[in-house]
Amino acid sequence: MKIRTFRTRAMALAATMLAAAPIALSPMVATPALAWRIVYDPTNYAQNVLTAARTLEQITHQITSLQNEAQMLINQARNLASLPFSALQTLQQNVQKTQQLLSQAQNIAFNVQQIDQMFSQKYGSVSMSSTDAQLVANARDRWKNTVGGLQDAMRVQAGVVSNIDTNRTQMSALVNQSQGATGALQATQAGNQILALQSQQLSDLVALLAANGRAGALTEAERAAAAEQGREQRRRFLTPGSGYQPGNAQMFNNGN
Template identity: 55%
Template sequence: MTSRFFRPLLIGASVLSLAIAVPASAQLSVYDPTNYAQNVLQAARALQQINNQITSLQNQAQSLINQARNLTSLPTSALSGIRQSIDRTRQLIGQAQQIAYNVQDIDRVFDARYPAGSLTGTSSGALVENAETRWHDAVAGFQDSLRTQATIVTNLGDTRSQIDTLVTASQDATGALQAAQAGNQLVALQTRQLADLTALMAAQNRAASIAAARAAADEAQGREQTKRFLAPGRGYVAHDVTLFRD
């Protein structure tokens, strides 16, 4: 009787002691689908934020690279060759013969050799000397014009080489600054070509103006010499001339 009474108590005590001895971490957890979905959604949002930050950093890095390219200077420069061509043309203009490209010199020469007033008081020797000097002025003007043309034709070879260099540099430009610098140098090259054309027109017009001034001065001198030749008592006096003798 006693053993039958205590046996259920012993079994219950053993079960209770086992339940107390099992740690809490070993206990089975209950699956909650709602909580699991929220955790997955939060993880996805965190991953998306990280991806956005990575994309932003990549864009900033690319922007810095582009800025560095845009600030890179053009390694090619044609300015030295352009200056040399301009200096050749300027030097040629400075070597103008007889009449310089200078207002004061032009006024001085015209007062002496191309007078606009009367030639009555000018001696015959001075008239002849001025006529010869004007002829030299005209010849020198045409020669200067031809020399200017030859110099500009020589510059054409340099122009072709410079255009090829600058266009290639513009096409190979890595940034906005290089492209702008190549464009600026092309504009400078065009400016030099305009300067050459201006010098050529000036030389041709100078030669034409000197020739026209010479023609006008020679016409005035011709009238003066004709007047002196026909002046009564002071001009030409006819003399009897015997061509054959008996």
């Protein structure tokens, strides 16, 4: 009984081991096949695609931001670029030419002290003690001053006219520079130079008015001084004893 029981238990144990053997060996056989199989998870794939799209969108925004910043820097550089053209030297030369013509005024220059001195000597009241020769000399000096003033005015007029062609060239160049400006600074500098050109033209106009006014003032002053001198000469002519004295005049040689 014991042997049969032992055999029965041994056979049962063997059967159990045989039954369990496929289960124990199955992982050893199936494991390599499962290691090479790709598992597809739709939820995980969708999340990965969404993450990649969001990352791409962020990169696109960063690229756009960098492009905008680069364009902003380019625009700032353009706005800070200086104008590669200057008409200042030419305009200053024109002003100097006009000033030189004014400084070359004859006899009575544009000087307050000199004007006061000359008018007190030549254009003031005629002194009764002045000789006829002095009166004639003063009248000639006044005439020279008037003629010189007229000549000076015409010289200034000629100088202003000669500046017109130069101003036209500079104005054309400045307008082209203003229209082709790459930034705000260049446009502003071109506008400032155009204003400088207008200032130079205004200075020429002021010089022209001053020269013409000087010539006109000298003409009127000579006329007023001539009228005063004429009255003095007439008084001397009509004054008894010192004026005209009748006498005998010999018109033909009597042969002596």
